Amino acid sequence: xxxxxxxxxxxxxxxxxxxxxxxxxxxxxxxxxxxxxxxxxxxxxxxxxxxxxxxxxxxxxxxxxxxxxxxxxxxxxxxxxxxxxxxxxxxxxxxxxxxxxxxxxxxxxxxxxxxxxxxxxxxxxxxxxxxxxxxxxxxxxxxxxxxxxxxxxxxxxxxxxxxxxxxxxxxxxxxxxxxxxxxxxxxxxxxxxxxxxxxxxxxxxxxxxxxxxxxxxxxxxxxxxxxxxxxxxxxxxxxxxxxxxxxxxxxxxxxxxxxxxxxxxxxxxxxxxxxxxxxxxxxxxxxxxxxxxxxxxxxxxxxxxxxxxxxxxxxxxxxxxxxxxxxxxxxxxxxxxxxxxxxxxxxxxxxxxxxxxxxxxxxxxxxxxxxxxxxxxxxxxxxxxxxxxxxxxxxxxxxxxxxxxxxxxxxxxxxxxxxxxxxxxxxxxxxxxxxxxxxxxxxxxxxxxxxxxxxxxxxxxxxxxxxxxxxxxxxxxxxxxxxxxxx
Numbered sequence: 258x259x260x261x262x263x264x265x266x267x268x269x270x271x272x273x274x275x276x277x278x279x280x281x282x283x284x285x286x287x288x289x290x291x292x293x294x295x296x297x298x299x300x301x302x303x304x305x306x307x308x309x310x311x312x313x314x315x316x317x318x319x320x321x322x323x324x325x326x327x328x329x330x331x332x333x334x335x336x337x338x339x340x341x342x343x344x345x346x347x348x349x350x351x352x353x354x355x356x357x358x359x360x361x362x363x364x365x366x367x368x369x370x371x372x373x374x375x376x377x378x379x380x381x382x383x384x385x386x387x388x389x390x391x392x393x394x395x396x397x398x399x400x401x402x403x404x405x406x407x408x409x410x411x412x413x414x415x416x417x418x419x420x421x422x423x424x425x426x427x428x429x430x431x432x433x434x435x436x437x438x439x440x441x442x443x444x445x446x447x448x449x450x451x452x453x454x455x456x457x458x459x460x461x462x463x464x465x466x467x468x469x470x471x472x473x474x475x476x477x478x479x480x481x482x483x484x485x486x487x488x489x490x491x492x493x494x495x496x497x498x499x500x501x502x503x504x505x506x507x508x509x510x511x512x513x514x515x516x517x518x519x520x521x522x523x524x525x526x527x528x529x530x531x532x533x534x535x536x537x538x539x540x541x542x543x544x545x546x547x548x549x550x551x552x553x554x555x556x557x558x559x560x561x562x563x564x565x566x567x568x569x570x571x572x573x574x575x576x577x578x579x580x581x582x583x584x585x586x587x588x589x590x591x592x593x594x595x596x597x598x599x600x601x602x603x604x605x606x607x608x609x610x611x612x613x614x615x616x617x618x619x620x621x622x623x624x625x626x627x628x629x630x631x632x633x634x635x636x637x638x639x640x641x642x643x644x645x646x647x648x649x650x651x652x653x654x655x656x657x658x659x660x661x662x663x664x665x666x667x668x669x670x671x672x673x674x675x676x677x678x679x680x681x682x683x684x685x686x687x688x689x690x691x692x693x694x695x696x697x698x699x700x701x702x703x704x705x706x707x708x709x710x711x712x713x714x715x716x717x718x719x720x721x722x723x724x725x726x727x728x729x730x731x732x733x734x735x736x737x738x739x740x741x742x743x744x
Contacts, residue, residue, distance in 0.1 A: 274311035274348050275339055281309045282340035283327035298322040346378040353385035391510065403610040405513035409520060411609070414598050417574040420524055424571075426503060427528030440559030441530050446492050449529075450478060453502060457495055460742065464734035469498045472739055479742070490561070493526045500525035508727065515728050524571070531558045531568045537576045540569070543673075544577055550675040551649060551664050552634060562651050566664045570596045579673070581666045582646070586622040588659035590615045599667050602641050604688060618693035619685035622663040625650040636676035638668070640684045647671035 292302035307313040339345035354366040459482040500522035509515035555565035573579040580599035604614040621637035648665030686692040
């Protein structure tokens, strides 16, 4: 049994703030002032005020005395329900003002007084609710991020992966900087930056979470001193940084907004590196010659194989009427990047997301890893449940492992591509699991009770994606960097 000297609030579900409001409610109902009730129960009015404001925990004996003096019970006083609407509003506001989201704002909490109306409290609480909603939206879970990415991919597929406004913007910027033909030089990129009022500066201490940092106050774009493995060259990163300013981007308000901005700046950089007019002329001639090839397109404009393949997805359907697919696939078969508008069957989860799914072993994107000589493209025809596709695959390596880049088209359009004479052919019946996901029955019977694989879990999939204005970027690191470089 609880002794008279122990605290009354032993149940962690009981909140002192609610307890205090219930005591005040019953005191006022009985017509007591703080001093009057205090005198009745044997404590100073100031001590009782601390209890009513949730700042002091009463002893059980004091609670019993308060209950007896106000005509109620201890169980009623320690109820978790606020005694009235006003109390509920005050309690909710206090919780909101103690939240991490609110404290980040650096705004002094609103002091609740008797003169503050219920309507004013409701208005302030409405603002807190909206702040919390925006935080939840910005703090994307992996599922929310995958849904946003899927929605963006579908929108771009419906538009042939083509954004005419950005195409025109890029051509205008190139023309104003004097670029007409050939690979875009670093010098021209610097001139493009100067026209926007920026100087390109290469720094070796950029925060790991950033590709570049734009110093708006001093007109500088800070870039790493060397290309980042995986194809993000210095020209591309500088163009992406400029694109934020040209496209009028503001800090993203959601993960979907962040993804849209990333897509737009990457698109702008691609349009500058392979301008629409020159790119379409090149592809039209190659199609006429029945000699389309990613490697030729890549070499003509001095870009990576991946950049050339992706740029084809922007131009071939829109200008040459050719539907196609593009994939970047990891060495273990995981799809890392994908664009499909030709009906190629690719695996997807219940949300419609394709990234992260395991591609069929029969596809050229995976068969290419089996070759000993990977210096040239690998060509293959693949029969699927919805038709036959031709594809060209090039493999490469990055810090995170090997990968393949695949560009392909339906069978009828293979006649325009170099490598169409290949005799390599595979048959895929995926998503039928008997295609490549189930082992040979003899192997199964041999090992079914004698093997126990321990799966490797990527713990980041259980974590929410970064919150804040710039997902994944530690702003304190960015501002610290600028302080170092600007004194």
